[in-house]
Amino acid sequence: MTPGLTVGQALVQATRRLAAAGVEGASRDARWLLAWALGTPPERLTLALPEPMTSDTAARFDIAIARRVTHEPVSHITGRRLFWGREFAVDRDVLDPRPETEVLVELALAEPFERVLDLGTGTGCILVTLLAERPEAIGTGTDISAAARSHAWGNAVRHRVSDRVEILASDWFRPLDDRGIAGRFDLVVSNPPYIAAAEMAGLSRDVREHEPRLALTDEGDGLSAYRAIAAGVEKVLAPGGRVLVEIGPAQARAVAAMFRQAGLDDVAVHPDLDGRDRVVSGRG
Structure with missing residues (x-):
């Protein structure tokens, strides 16, 4: 993940990375993983888009995206699934x-x-x-x-x-x-x-x-x-x-x-x- 990005810029970068890896629903998965990395509900992610990414959040998000690139399910990365x-x-x-x-x-x-x-x-x-x-x-x-x-x-x-x-x-x-x-x-x-x-x-x-x-x-x-x-x-x-x-x-x-x-x-x-x-x- 490029240093100094805002949350929104990190989301764009991650979505492109997942799409290039052939992950279906790249935009959706990037949003879910970003919300998880931020510790915020997905429905509130839009409010955080202008904010700068902290180094800890950026590292957590980068690892999550790297795992999703290998087609590991989002639920396995986050450790939870809604049912x-x-x-x-x-x-x-x-x-x-x-x-x-x-x-x-x-x-x-x-x-x-x-x-x-x-x-x-x-x-x-x-x-x-x-x-x-x-x-x-x-x-x-x-x-x-x-x-x-x-x-x-x-x-x-x-x-x-x-x-x-x-x-x-x-x-x-x-x-x-x-x-x-x-x-x-x-x-x-x-x-x-x-x-x-x-x-x-x-x-x-x-x-x-x-x-x-x-x-x-x-x-x-x-x-x-x-x-x-x-x-x-x-x-x-x-x-x-x-x-x-x-x-x-x-x-x-x-x-x-x-x-x-x-x-x-x-x-x-x-x-x-x-x-x-x-x-x-x-x-x-």
């Missing part, structure tokens, strides 16, 4: 929460629930959000990744729901089967790895190179997690309980068929805001 109006701690060990997943949360909140199970909880963004929105509910999150479980617990503490949550090491329903949870949950949710191994090369560099592969793909056809969920979910669902899973846009028919074959009722497919199939639901 359903709350900030969640993130890094390269967990899947970055995405706006599409809020469709699943909206559907989950459309009916009352008392006990929720989040399979493959990752950051805990789904589970923590549901508990924060429903103060009377309690929940369990599972993940095979120790790093993900640590993030989920930290985010539960951050949003003051840790007294109503447990985070367990589990590969889908194992070892939940040994904990006496049959018929316990009236809501089961999951955003599992659904990218087929053959599709990984086509993902953006931001995702392919910086997000945990374990959270992205099953190293197969992208449907393994749904097979496991369909096979085991009725054991943990309370009578009339619901299951909601996020899917890839081309997976609705296959996942809905699995749910019906597993004996679930009221199986339905729900679109996201762009009209793409995003969630499959069923009822025990």
Whole structure:
């Protein structure tokens, strides 16, 4: 970063640098990172544009831009991601929460629930959000990744729901089967790895190179997690309980068929805001 710049000049310089590196949304990302470096809300950044950059802020911003040039996600650089109006701690060990997943949360909140199970909880963004929105509910999150479980617990503490949550090491329903949870949950949710191994090369560099592969793909056809969920979910669902899973846009028919074959009722497919199939639901 050139010494002696104003905040506005630094922003212009950084935007050009990101654009030259082929970063999509270069202007947006430069503004987010500059606001973060300044420690100011993004919506107030315009007020700071005429001010001179301090050496500390310039150094912090320069490092952030250098990381973004390598296509490291903005959320990994800042260590946080906004989801359903709350900030969640993130890094390269967990899947970055995405706006599409809020469709699943909206559907989950459309009916009352008392006990929720989040399979493959990752950051805990789904589970923590549901508990924060429903103060009377309690929940369990599972993940095979120790790093993900640590993030989920930290985010539960951050949003003051840790007294109503447990985070367990589990590969889908194992070892939940040994904990006496049959018929316990009236809501089961999951955003599992659904990218087929053959599709990984086509993902953006931001995702392919910086997000945990374990959270992205099953190293197969992208449907393994749904097979496991369909096979085991009725054991943990309370009578009339619901299951909601996020899917890839081309997976609705296959996942809905699995749910019906597993004996679930009221199986339905729900679109996201762009009209793409995003969630499959069923009822025990």
